[in-house]
Amino acid sequence: MIESVDQQYTASDDWGDLKGARFDACTFHGVNWSEKDLRGARFENCTWVDSDLSNVRTLGLGLQIVRFEACKLVGVNFSLCNELGLNIHFEGCILDAANFEGTDLRQVSWNGGRAREVDFTGANCEKVVFEGLDLAGASFERSRLERADFRTATGWRIQPDQNRIRHAKFRRDQLEGLLMGWELDLHE
Helix, strand or coil: CCEEECCEEECCCCCCCCCCCEEECCEEECCECCCCECCCCEEECCEEECCECCCCECCCCEEECEEEECCECCCCEHHHCECCCCCEEEEEEECCCCECCCCECCCEEEEEEECCCCECCCCECCCCEEECCECCCCECCCCECCCCECCCCECCCCCHHHCECCCCECCHHHCHHHHHHHCCCCCC
């Protein structure tokens, strides 16, 4: 099992088995972990920059106070991660087709990037700020969106009768995202 504290890693580092690995205060630059098995691994106070973690295996993966900057996380199933201490910040990342179904996202933040076709079904997004995030095709069903902030997000479609949206924040000129499910004919 790999255990590492306060290290810097780059694309040139050789990665073997990461299942059950432990990393604390480490930084990863340009690593390609696409399809890697991260089951049972734990990352605390770690940062990934310009890295590819698409389709990693996540059962029991611990992500505590981690940052992803300009990373590709396509198809990652975050719903299988260990929710204890789950705290993630995404900065300009691509999370297309990721899965957050039933996940408590109150300690997750976004700043820019893309989350197209992402599944937020049953997720707790209370007070989450979707800052500048492209949410085209994202699924919100039975989601807790109270006090969530969608003012700078784009492409979202939310059916108010299928989600809890009390006190959620939206821009007035984007309210069609709340009305699309009712097939209304909107005019200016």
